[in-house]
Amino acid sequence: MKVVEPAPWICSIPEYVPGRSKEDIARQYGAANPIKLASNENPLGPSPRALSAMRSALEATHLYPDPDAKDLRAAAARFFGCKPEDIIAGNGSDEIIDLICRTYLRPGDEVVIPECTFSYYAIASQACGGVVKGASMRGHHIDIKGIKASVSPRTRVIFVANPNNPTGTCLNRDEVSELISRVPGGVLIVMDEAYSSFVRQADFQGCTGLVHRHENLITVHTLSKSHGLAGLRVGFGIASGSLLKNMQRIKPPFNVNHLAQKAGEAALGDDDFLKETLRITWEGLDRLYQAFDRLGISYIPSQTNFVMAHIGKDASRVYGELLKKGIITRSMVSFGLHEHIRVSIGTPEENDAFVAALEEVL
Numbered sequence: 368m369k370v371v372e373p374a375p376w377i378c379s380i381p382e383y384v385p386g387r388s389k390e391d392i393a394r395q396y397g398a399a400n401p402i403k404l405a406s407n408e409n410p411l412g413p414s415p416r417a418l419s420a421m422r423s424a425l426e427a428t429h430l431y432p433d434p435d436a437k438d439l440r441a442a443a444a445r446f447f448g449c450k451p452e453d454i455i456a457g458n459g460s461d462e463i464i465d466l467i468c469r470t471y472l473r474p475g476d477e478v479v480i481p482e483c484t485f486s487y488y489a490i491a492s493q494a495c496g497g498v499v500k501g502a503s504m505r506g507h508h509i510d511i512k513g514i515k516a517s518v519s520p521r522t523r524v525i526f527v528a529n530p531n532n533p534t535g536t537c538l539n540r541d542e543v544s545e546l547i548s549r550v551p552g553g554v555l556i557v558m559d560e561a562y563s564s565f566v567r568q569a570d571f572q573g574c575t576g577l578v579h580r581h582e583n584l585i586t587v588h589t590l591s592k593s594h595g596l597a598g599l600r601v602g603f604g605i606a607s608g609s610l611l612k613n614m615q616r617i618k619p620p621f622n623v624n625h626l627a628q629k630a631g632e633a634a635l636g637d638d639d640f641l642k643e644t645l646r647i648t649w650e651g652l653d654r655l656y657q658a659f660d661r662l663g664i665s666y667i668p669s670q671t672n673f674v675m676a677h678i679g680k681d682a683s684r685v686y687g688e689l690l691k692k693g694i695i696t697r698s699m700v701s702f703g704l705h706e707h708i709r710v711s712i713g714t715p716e717e718n719d720a721f722v723a724a725l726e727e728v729l
């Protein structure tokens with residue numbers, strides 16, 4: 368039988384490697400209650416306001432959701448300090464990344480992506496026939512010079528995660544200004560600010576306030592991390608001018624489901640939940656730093672809700688031994704980093720369990 372061939376560029380797309388699930392590890396190692404610190408989720412669970420909004424919204428799930436997600440976008444506009452018309456909502460920020468690629472890439476266009484960053488940028492780009500150009504980094508930092516050196520007349524899109532996943536570092540104000548001012552006008556700059564709520568670095572520059580001055584700039588946001596709604600899938604793109612209008616043309620009409628819209632709207636107004644999330648994240652990071660110092664493990668100070676640690680040559684073995692103890696972290700092998708693991712910040716108890724297990728394994 369003749370097989371159905373995919374588009375030629377599909378076959379070379381690298382596989383997305385997700386964090387292992389609790390169920391998976393419970394089954395494989397018989398761990399009673401695995402602790403997942405692998406996907407930078409919110410250890411507090413969903414915001415209580417979001418839960419209550421979802422309960423009230425259940426009765427209306429036989430109806431299609433609002434295709435324009437008006438109330439959700441209005442809440443996002445209040446939260447991010449922009450106008451609702453400058454926002455597009457997506458089924459997670461993954462969908463926003465996907466829409467950007469489907470709207471703006473033609474087969475053969477080049478996409479500049481720092482060498483060690485969120486892997487979905489490359490997948491979404493290549494799915495549209497985009498050709499990925501890796502931008503060299505300065506150690507574990509995204510490097511503007513590296514990005515500029517990778518830009519060519521064929522470059523159409525540049526992806527920058529600020530702060531970056533998996534390194535946890537962020538660009539400062541000067542670096543952001545330099546990037547925006549040096550990139551040619553017809554090249555779209557995507558600033559993915561999935562982790563920006565967690566940043567403590569004083570000279571961090573979020574770009575949402577800049578989109579009106581730069582028609583080639585879009586920022587990307589998610590409620591999966593700081594707002595605890597990873598399982599519901601809510602993300603946003605923020606831009607001005609015609610950028611979003613073009614994306615709207617191909618957006619699936621009902622892409623954000625009714626429960627997600629209601630929960631997202633409520634979570635964006637839940638200041639107490641966000642405050643508590645930041646408090647336990649920052650305390651958790653500081654405690655992990657202390658533990659790593661005590662154990663002689665180096666790490667990259669993080670502006671996010673996770674930290675990457677240099678475990679040494681045995682990182683894969685340490686990752687595997689932690690799994691056996693029911694602690695799920697993230698191996699960095701798929702990022703080409705063979706001596707590191709990445710660990711998300713959990714509750715104080717989860718962080719302590721991770722440190723105790725790590726100490727035993729080491």
Ligand SMILES: Cc1ncc(COP(=O)(O)O)c(C=O)c1O
Nearest residue numbers: 459460461485532561589591602
């Ligand atoms: C930098 C970055 N961007 C985007 C995402 C996707 O988030 P979501 O699709 O859950 O909104 C992630 C998820 O880990 C991420 O780390």
